[in-house]
Amino acid sequence: MDNLFQMLKENRDSGRYPYHMPGHKRHACGDLTGELCGLDITEIDGFDNLHQPEEILLRLQREAARLYKAEESFFLVNGSTAGILAAVSAALDRGKRILMTRSCHRAAYHAAYLRGLEITYLYPPLLSDFGIFDAVAPEQVKEALEADSEIGAVLLVSPTYEGRISDVRSIAEIVHKKGIPLIVDEAHGAHLGFGRGLPGNSCMAGADLVIHSVHKTLPALTQTGLLHVNGERIDREKLRRFLRIYQTSSPSYLLMASIGNVLRFLDSECEKAFDVFSQAYAEMMMQLRECKHFKILPWERCSVLPGSGQDIGKLVISTKGTGQSGRKLYDLLLRRYGLQLEMAAENYVLAMFTVNDSPEGYRRMTQALLELDREMEAGDKKFFDCETEYGAMERPVSRIPLAKAWDMKSETAALTESVGCCAGEFVSLYPPGVPVLVPGEQITEALCQRIKSWLESGLTVQGVEVREGKILTRIIK
Ligand SMILES: Cc1ncc(COP(=O)(O)O)c(C=O)c1O
Structure with a gap:
């Protein structure tokens, strides 16, 4: 396989x-x-052009397609964000209707806009111990499509931010029966x-468009991603057009070399690395079963083809019933143990593991959680003074279409004075940025x-502002 990093080094020298x-x-x-600048170029002689690659x-894009079992793949240098924008834009003509999970990333909402x-x-x-959305069930998709004949495409998130995997194969069959x-x-x-x-992956399960953040769960630089397309339902020229619109005209070759590097890894040494990863992750999950107070979202090994289940790599720890908020646990792990987690929510925290984690990463997390859990056993709840009960997730009513x-x-x-008004801005808990108000x-x-x-628990809420003790938001005039 071509080695873009090597070419960049040769160019430097x-x-x-x-x-x-x-x-x-x-x-x-x-x-x-x-060291950084030496390799940082954009299109020059001999380095091809992302928007018209020859x-x-x-x-390299063909290698990506081969490895992911896609018909065609495209490099993303603006993350999955650009891939989602391009995919939704190519799949639906202006003004059409999309069926999408409420747990979609904000890029999906931006595309709809x-x-x-x-x-x-x-x-x-909802998984009630955690307050997180579970995977989408095929029957749900079927019912929604039967209820509305105007739907022109379906968009789901799988795995979710917290690792819930949908049965994409069954869903693809249902969606394709409608010809969308x-x-x-x-x-x-x-x-x-x-x-x-x-x-x-979802290409193997029959999805037409699949978007990957290479940087999230594989060893690659931030912003790197892939967009894959399969079958006849998507106009490929349109897809290319939208990629040109949403991606920079000066793509970073460092980012693209980093995607190439991952492809070489997936093509050669990856099986052994994934075995080591699975084993270390499974051992940690096993040891964490000793926790008497924290609830850990169990890893269910999925079958080789997608079915619903829990993905490897995510460690979701619920604090429900401990008298402690997710934010408290997050802060404690950071301040006392030097463990920087991915996110905190009301009643849980999320840590991520990949093939590049060291044994130390598993050991330190396991020891810290077992120690904290034992402290609770001894009745020491001095850090733990807040817990929010989960009610049913609100389903806001849309009075005016987003667009x-x-x-x-x-x-x-x-x-507090805006009850009954229409939101003028997205409001979401960040991360992951799934909107509670559109x-x-x-x-x-x-x-x-x-x-x-959320604000009282120290969580980051985007779309509101606290000024002189007042929570402010945008409402439509
Ligand atoms: C489910 C989901 N989709 C898409 C994105 C956007 O990915 P990127 O940061 O690669 O643009 C995120 C980011 O967190 C995400 O959680």
Whole structure:
């Protein structure tokens, strides 16, 4: 397989003078080191063009397609975000209707806004100990499609941020019976299909468009991703057009070399690395079964083909029943043990493991959690003073479609005085940024209480602002 990193090194050492961008001219400047700059170029002779690939980038994209069992693959340098925007835009003409899970990343909502789409939401069931959305069930998709003949495409997230995997094969069959495409945001599943015992990816399960964040679960640089396309339902020229629109015209070759590097890893040494990963992760999960207070979302090994289940690598720890909020546990793990987790929510925290974790990573996490759990056993709850009960997840009512609402004039108002008004901005808990309020949806008392309690627990809520003790939000005038 071509080695883009090697080519970048050869270019650096070639003696050619760079009369081209980037402006650092491959030299260090301040804290920007020569090591980084030396390899950082965009399109120059011999390095092909991402938006019209004919040489090395075309060959590497074909390698990606071969490895992921896709018909065609594209490099993403603006993350899965660009892939989702392009996929949704290509799958649906302006003004059409999309069926998507409410747990979709904000990029899906942005695509719906940009293309003026009508949205029907799928609300997957909630896992009550954690307050997280479970995988989408095929029957749910079937029912939603039967209820509305106007739906032109389906978009789901699998695995979810917390690792819930849907039965994509069955869902693809249902969706294709209607003659419409299935898009799977598999941003958290770029590792699927590699390594013994892991489920296959959604290309293998029949999805038309699949988006991977290579950087999330594989050893690659931030922002790297892949978009795969299969079958006849998607106009490929349109897809390329939208990729040109949503991706930069100056793609970073460091990022693309990093995708190439991962492809070489997946093509050669990966099976052994995934075995070591699975074993270390399984051992940690086994040891954590000793916890008497924390509840750990169990890892269910999925079959080789996708079925619903829990993905490898995510460690989701519920604090429900301990008298402690997710944020408290998150802070404690960081301050006392130096463990930086991925996120904290009301009643759980999330840590991520990949093939690149060291034995130390598993050991330190296991020891810290067992120690904290034992402290609770001894009745020491001094760190633990807050817990939020989960009620049923609110299903906000949309009064004005997103595409219209986000363009309407809005104003800042106190959240508590906004009950009954329509949201003028997205409101979401970040990470992962799944909206609890979409522009045009009605603000309810229960939602206000929920937002208030998130802020009180120290969680980051996007779309609201606290000024002089007042929670402010945007409402449509
Ligand atoms: C489910 C999901 N999809 C898409 C994205 C966007 O991915 P990226 O950061 O690669 O643009 C995220 C980011 O967290 C995500 O959680």
